[in-house]
Amino acid sequence: MAKQKKQPRPKAITPKGFRDYFGHEVTERAEMLQTIAGVYHRYGFDALESSAVETVEALGKFLPDVDRPNEGVFAWQEEDESWLALRYDLTAPLARVYAQYRNDLPTPYRRYAMGPVWRNEKPGPGRFRQFYQCDADTVGAPSVAADAEICAMLSDTLEAVGIARGDYVVRVNNRKVLNGVLEAMGVADDGQQAAVLRTIDKFDKVGEAGVRELLGKGRLDASGAYIDGVGLAEEQAEPVIAFLTSKGADAEATLANLRAAVGESAVGAEGVAELEQIAALLAAQGYGPDQIEIDPSVVRGLGYYTGPVFEAELTFEITDEKGRPRQFGSVAGGGRYDDLVKRFTGQAVPATGVSIGVDRLLAALREKGRVQSAERGPVVVTVMDRDRMPEYQTMVAELRQAGIRAEVYLGNPKNFGNQLKYADKRQSPVAVIEGSDEAARGVIQIKDLVLGAQIAENATLEEWKERPSQFEVPRSELVAKVRDILKAQS
Amino acid sequence: MAKQKKQPRPKAITPKGFRDYFGHEVTERAEMLQTIAGVYHRYGFDALESSAVETVEALGKFLPDVDRPNEGVFAWQEEDESWLALRYDLTAPLARVYAQYRNDLPTPYRRYAMGPVWRNEKPGPGRFRQFYQCDADTVGAPSVAADAEICAMLSDTLEAVGIARGDYVVRVNNRKVLNGVLEAMGVADDGQQAAVLRTIDKFDKVGEAGVRELLGKGRLDASGAYIDGVGLAEEQAEPVIAFLTSKGADAEATLANLRAAVGESAVGAEGVAELEQIAALLAAQGYGPDQIEIDPSVVRGLGYYTGPVFEAELTFEITDEKGRPRQFGSVAGGGRYDDLVKRFTGQAVPATGVSIGVDRLLAALREKGRVQSAERGPVVVTVMDRDRMPEYQTMVAELRQAGIRAEVYLGNPKNFGNQLKYADKRQSPVAVIEGSDEAARGVIQIKDLVLGAQIAENATLEEWKERPSQFEVPRSELVAKVRDILKAQS
Incomplete structure (x- = not known):
């Protein structure tokens, strides 16, 4: 009855940078989230679901490389002139929730959260503006036992969802060690510190000599462009080089190298001692270096980490779009951020946690063939005679009551071929047929569509005769026969 | 390292009209959604998850009582000047998805979707601006068998989540019957039609005489204000009255009364015939009037329904905030909307579906005591001796490997009382204690916190001596003893 103003037809498109998920893409993710939640829950973590919407001021500006206001988030102004925005991660909302409810929550507060987050960024291939995260954090626990627990839980989680031991490694580093290195170098200026950190991140590409050049006068890069250096003296580079090459044969060796790299720095020594404790706690629980290891190359991008940092990397190779082999890379990361709640309350509250990139992890499992790439469709009861619809509905009701996915x-229904095409598109395992002739005789036809397709593809005439894919059974045997066929198919 | 500009502390508040969900509030909803998805899936419906964000033009303007642009939705402008918005339901995105992918999707397309939707409305008590919906729709099926299937599935779903037969009813009506009544009345003007529908909605409050007045000259309401009438002639009211009082002792009687009410109207007769078919299909599958019934009083608010409409109502009484008994009311609704995809493609595509208000349904189950109102916390291993942390971590690892929720x-750890207070706040069932004395003797203390609390509350000294709530066992019996205690508690 409501009047609709005449207007041009809207375009049926997913907004740029967003996507739709169909069928098994949705159910597989749901199953994975459930498995992860199961591990988190067994570790004593409680669920939290905050709203997707936060005030802009509560979210703060913690996205990397974002300077302009509202850049990076989807935000809008309310009628009362306040600004609201979609959350860009699950950590900022946790800090808000903890500050808000701290008198009612247990201390320490272990919580997990899972759900979509939104980033107002330029979309790229495989890079979307809405994606899932699955986080676990402990707020109010200053002890590195909390960090070790997160690492152990991350390892358990990856194995629980189907990443085999050897196919992943949880790498642990400590921000304080980095700060110790900067202190040992005698670099106190914020800008210079940031430049040193950026240089460390390039170690993989440019090697030791390249890092020395970049910390000093600069260097010509592969394209022939000249990259300005940080302008440090030659000997100032030594602690960085020692740090970058500190990974030893085992945790003990790595820790000894790190101790040397931080020299006299107190914060550096504290960082190394923390790593030592984490290593001891994990070793006591039986986690080996094939699961969790100390690795000084881990430098997490976000500015708010203050202590241990972790990263879970998948170590197997995949083939990229251009057919080249490459490592799958990072699927989770986190660390200690003791200052995030302080923004709200003025009091420092220790916190540590991890965030799993659910969609990347799911992509990895698909790569390894650990999740099925398509699901079996429902049994389809075809319609030969429109007037017999109540009987067809009764058939599917019987099948469903037996736990079998089924539909009419x-x-x-005019064109029977269309019905079989539909069953094919649905990847139906079985079709049920009952025309008036069958009805009169009290029988039904049951077609094994999987076998039928195999026979159509491969069989000789002999085989085709020997292995019928269609069966006539009494109406009363519907459920039993369908169940038999499904069993034989699986 | 990143610099933070100095700014006033942000407020730690949930934005107005939004809320946070903790612990079992989250897990209970997740379990309910999983149960519902299980039923939908068994009926052959496939999962779909579209993004939370849509273009404003794709969403269209289908919210009731909303005239101003962007009123009712959260919307913002992109850099390219286009407008995006958060979805306000799951039906508008389905229409967009179907129009976009119609060549790849099976026809008919049965899909289910679950997730939050957002409404930019004035929040009120129990009324939030983000809430969950759980929808199932069939697109591309003109037959009322599709509508009957939705009704059957809705009934099955309510029973699957724990609403007992007798505590709910799925009511079915048909928009075409209403249109037939309007035709029989001789009311063709859009404005008058809308006024008649509004009057029908008031039948519950004003009764037959009131409806007659409102359709005619108007009436004085309880507050003494004069409400203008629609201005129809007296005899024009007859079909409406016949319609409103058409509910008979059974479906047959109701259908006969409806047939009389629509008189000569062709569309009305079609509507009654459709209801008749739906009733026959459902009766054939064994659904009784205690589950699904024809009820002419169902008038769904949304403007886009074109055929059968359904509403699931919980029929038990609850006590409202003021202590008065009232019916719980509607938890799900839907119907046939054959014109929604047409907005995009220009071609009418038949569609029908239902949306369950998940949060309301969950509230109803809590009301009935069908979901637990709190969950059991983890076993807590206390810390008597900080240096023994690796051993405590090993204990919880053993418990978790046995499937027992546990944490250190x-x-x-300085104040042991705080540790027990923490265990209490977490609703922990068991605490484990191992000081240096116990460690030296190879034993641990295990405290049954549930029994301990019961004894503290009720027991005499005798009972207290007879039923110890703390046990000393060898370290090797940790898992076995904890398991025994948990079993005894449940």
């Missing part, structure tokens, strides 16, 4: 064909 | 206390 609800399109135009 | 990670706060400051």
Whole structure:
């Protein structure tokens, strides 16, 4: 009855940078989230679901490389002139929730959260503006036992969802060690510190000599462009080089190298001692270096980490779009951020946690063939005679009551070929047929569509005769026969 | 390292009209959604998850009582000047998805979707601006068998989540019957039609005489204000009255009364015939009037319904905030909307579906005591001796490997009383204690916190002596003893 103003037809498109998920893409993710939640829950973590919407001021500006206001988030102004925005991660909302409810929550507060987050960034291939995160954090626990627990839980989680031991490694580093290195170098200026950190991140690409050049006068890069250096003296580079090459044969060796790299720095020594404790706690629980290891190359991008940092990397190779082999790379990361709640309350509250990139992890499992790439469709009861619809509905009701996924064909039943095409598109395992002739005789036809397809593809005439894919059974045997066929298919 | 500009502390508040969900509030909803998805899936419906964000033009303007642009939705402008918005339901995105992918999707397309939707409305008590919906729709099936299937599935779903037969009813009506009544009345003007529908909605309050007045000259309401009438002639009211009082002892009687009410109207007769078919299909599958019934009083608010409409109502009484008994009311609704996809493609595509208000349904189950109102916390291993942390971590690892939820206390361990208070706040069933004395003797203390609390509350000294709530066992019996205690508690 409501009047609709005449207007041009809207375009049926997913907004740029967003996507839709169909069928098994949705159910597989749901199953993975459930498995992860199961591990988190067993570790004593409680669920938290905050709203997708936060005030802009509560979210703060913690996205990397974002300077302009509201850049990076989707925000809008309310009628009362306040600004609201979609959350860009699950950590900022946790800090808000903890500050808000701290008198009611247990201390320490272990919580997990899972759900979509939104980033107002330029979309790229495989890079979307809405994606899932699955986080676990402990707020109010200053002890590095909390960090070790997160690492152990991350390892357990990856194995629980189907990443085999040897196919991943959780790498642990400590921000304080980095700060110790900067202190040992005698670099106190914020800008210079940031430049040194950026240089460390390039070690993989440019090697030791390249890092020395970049910390000093600069260097010509592969394209022939000259990159300005940080302008440090030659000997100032030594602690960085020692740090970058500190990874030893085992945790003990690595820790000894790190101790040398931080020299006299107190904060550096504290960082190394923390790593030592984490290593001891994890070793006591039986986690080996094939699961969790100390690795000084981990430099997490976000500015708010203050202590241990972790990263879970998948170590197997995949083939990229151009057919080249490459490592799958990072699927989770986190660390200690003791200052995030302080923004709200003025009091420092220790916190540590991890965030799993659910969609990347799911992509990795698909790569390894650990999740099925398509799901079996429902049994389709075809419609030969529109007037017998109540009987067809009764058939599917019987199948469902037996726990079998089933449906009646609800399109135009005139063309029977269309019904079988539909069953094919749905990847139906079985079709049920009952025309008036069958009805009169009290029987039904049951078609094994999987076997039928195999026979159609491969069989000789002999085989085709020997292995019928269609069976006539009494109506009363519907459920039993369908169950037999499904069993034989699986 | 990143510099933070100095700014006033942000307020730690949930934005107005939003809320946070903790612990079992989250897990209970997740379990309910999983149960519902299980039923939908068994009926052959496939999962779909579209993004939370849509273009404003794709969403269209279908919210009731909303005239101003962007009123009712959260919307913002992109850099390219286009407008995006958060979805306000799951039906508008389905229409967009179907129009976009119609060549790849099976026809009919049965899909289910679950997730939050957002409404930019004035929040009120129990009324939030983000809430969950759980929808199932069939697109491309013109047959009322599709509508009957939705009704059957809705009934099955309510029973699957724990609403007992007798505590709910799925009511079915048909928009075409209403249109037939309007035709029989001789009311063709859009404005008059809308006024008649509004009057029908008031039948519950004003009764037959009131409806007659409102359709005619108007009436004085209870507050003494004069409400203008629609201005129809007296005899024009007859079909409406016949319609409103058409509910008979059974479906047959109701259908006969409806047939009389629509008189000569062709569309009305079609509507009654459709209801008749739906009733026959459902009766054939064994659904009784205690589950699904024809009820002419169902008038769904949304403007886009074109055929059968459904509403699931919980029929038991609850006590409202003021202590008065009232019916719980509607938890799900839907119907046939054959014109929604047409907005995009220009071609009418038949569609029908239902949306369950998940949060309301969950509230109803809590009301009935069908979901637990709190969950059991983890076993807490206390910290008597900080240096023994690796051993405590090993204990919880053993418990978790046995499938028992467990954690080490990670706060400051100095004050043992705080550790037990923490265990209490977590609703922990068991605490494990191992000081240096116990460690030397190879034993641990295990405290049954549930029994301990019961004894503290009720027991005499005798009972207290007879039923100890703390047990000393060898370290090797940790898992076995904890398991025994948990079993005895449940």
